[in-house]
Amino acid sequence: MSIRIGILGYGNLGRGVECAIRQNPDMELKAVFTRRNPEAVKILTNTAKVCPVESIEDWKENLDVLIICGGSATDLPVQTPKYAELFHVIDSFDTHAKIPEHFEAVDAAAKKSGKTAVISVGWDPGMFSLNRMYANAILPQGKDYTFWGRGVSQGHSDAVRRISGVKDAKQYTIPVERALTSVRAGENPDLTTREKHTRECFVVLEEGADPAKVEEAIKTMPNYFADYDTTVHFITEEEMIRDHSRIPHGGFVLRSGVTGWEGENHHLIEYSLKLDSNPEFTSSVLVAYARAAYRLAQEGMSGCKTVFDIPPAYLSAKSGEELRASLL
Amino acid sequence: MSIRIGILGYGNLGRGVECAIRQNPDMELKAVFTRRNPEAVKILTNTAKVCPVESIEDWKENLDVLIICGGSATDLPVQTPKYAELFHVIDSFDTHAKIPEHFEAVDAAAKKSGKTAVISVGWDPGMFSLNRMYANAILPQGKDYTFWGRGVSQGHSDAVRRISGVKDAKQYTIPVERALTSVRAGENPDLTTREKHTRECFVVLEEGADPAKVEEAIKTMPNYFADYDTTVHFITEEEMIRDHSRIPHGGFVLRSGVTGWEGENHHLIEYSLKLDSNPEFTSSVLVAYARAAYRLAQEGMSGCKTVFDIPPAYLSAKSGEELRASLL
Secondary structure, eight states, X not given: OOEEEEEXXXXXXXXXXXHHHXXXXXXXXXXXEESSOGGGOOOSOTTSEEEEGGGGGGGTTTOSXXXXXXXXXXXXXXXXXXXXXXXXXXXXXXXXXXXXXXXXXXXXXXXXXXXXXXXXXXXXXXXXXXXXXXXXXXXXXXXXXXXXXXXXXXXXXXXXXXXXXXXXXXXXXXXXXXXXXXXXXXXXXXXXXXXXXXXXXXXXXXXXXXXXXXXXXXXXXXXXXTTSEEEEEEOOHHHHHHHSOSBOEEEEEEEEEEESTTSOEEEEEEEEEEXXXXXXXXXXXXXXXXXXXXXXXXXTOOXXXXXXXXXXXXXXXXXXXXXXXXXX | OOEXXXXXXXXXXXXXXXXXXXXXXTEEEEEEEESSOGGGOOOSOTTSEEEEGGGGGGGTTTOSEEEEOOOTTTTHHHHHHHHTTTSOEEEOOOOGGGHHHHHHHHHHXXXXXXXXXXXXXXXXXXXXXXXXXXXXXHOSSEEEEEXXXXXXXXXXXXXXXXXTTEEEEEEEEEEOHHHHHHHHTTOOOOOOHHHHEEEEEEEEEOTTOOHHHHHHHHHTOTTTTTTSEEEEEEOOHHHHHHHSOSBOEEEEEEEEEEESTTSOEEEEEEEEEEESBHHHHHHHHHHHHHHHHHHXXXXXXXXXXXXXXXXXXXXXXXXXXXXXXXXX
């Protein structure tokens, strides 16, 4: 029998989850829940239903795991604790600073209902966190570095779009090659914000807007751009659609450390991702952890977990025996 | 109270474990057990004892975890099941093809005694296996690649040393850059043995030995060298000591896969290690998993586990709360 999955929210992430489920024969998408008019939401899976979110309680006995695909700013802090009262749930909450409080809220709800919850699943937080954690445990004497990109930052793209005179914009975060080279060489550099990443913006202007003014407004924007070296390119709407419709991302997690009685030997652990589609990769991680959530639930576990708490084998459809024989 | 560790076998690996314990304030080395005359074994830790292996049973109540640092060919298949009768144990058994039978033997012994055992801990098997497994679970449609090096292969160095006329030898395994580039480009190449790695040998000849004959013997050696492009350098004993005394290693684990409804988006997951000291890095992984073994034992777990079965957080000295706040 397959693991029966529900998706709450059908944006890029929800659609990615739908695609990922198709790659996992032990899982089945049963329903997509939406706040929009269900008639207007066209999904890809013929055998699944689109339902209004108000009807979700009717599915209480018919879903094994609910994958919550809302945004971290306002959706997930409400949705994940709320639906943990009804379902085993999983989300990709990614506001790093607020993870502890989100964890507490979801943990309390899930413990009360006897459900399993897994939060902050994806690649950062998620696979990057795991790699930081493993590397720290293995090399206690060392230094961590995380670089992001080359990839589209939704937050920074939105910030540019809010500037008067900007019709559309995409912002790419780019790791500085020189910094990466220094870390890889074991130089353990102390890097400023500017030394780690550059930012590149592609902007479509409203008719009559002044490019010099827009460029100045971008480059001096506090928090988002002022501390970075930023390049701005003005392009046409056609070029935007043709060259910047994808949502690639990626990055690097490195730990540079030493071993030996006097720290005489150096080691470098590096993990990197090059992703054509940020939301689809995040979705693929979510679906693997949905399998883990299902198994934890089968064992009667209740409360909230993160990627740190879950045995790797729980993510795989293969048995322990198969895994030991083929991948160990 | 610290986790009390015993080391069985004091070669490069045992010494590496001793050094790694020093970096972990929650652990304490209590004793090193040796088959040699204990008087002849000088260790670095003043507060630990060197004992004959015959006396190990006297330590039954005084060690939390025994880290077994023997070789995979003949030591570990005997030692790990044997000492799992007395202690919570951990080893770095690395003969991939024999892991399933080693697992069964250790699991049976540990279940009988009610002890916790963890086998095949290190980087391959170990961290590389984990990365293969995570990447497979996340990207079910994809292809795996593992490259080793640049690093010293003990087995290949030994094979060269057994050739008549060879006084000393070191063999380096080197990944082929062209193959790595192709994998990273998402080309999903089918690679032959020769296309993945080259081999480089540094050889000190016995007086009067014929270099041409030795080179021929190396390059045509079945299994070890015949299927590879091999370079042979003849050097002096002084050069061997000066330039080839370290035991570096490393490698790359990659998974190239696709997501999307029609597999339209490509993703690359890459994990790599650059290690100055192969045994010291392996030891550092062993010590982190010794902490995990201790915790599993505290929970009353008995039987054999591998890296696939152990929640990542069990490796870290930090609490779940600290980990979520600092590394997630």
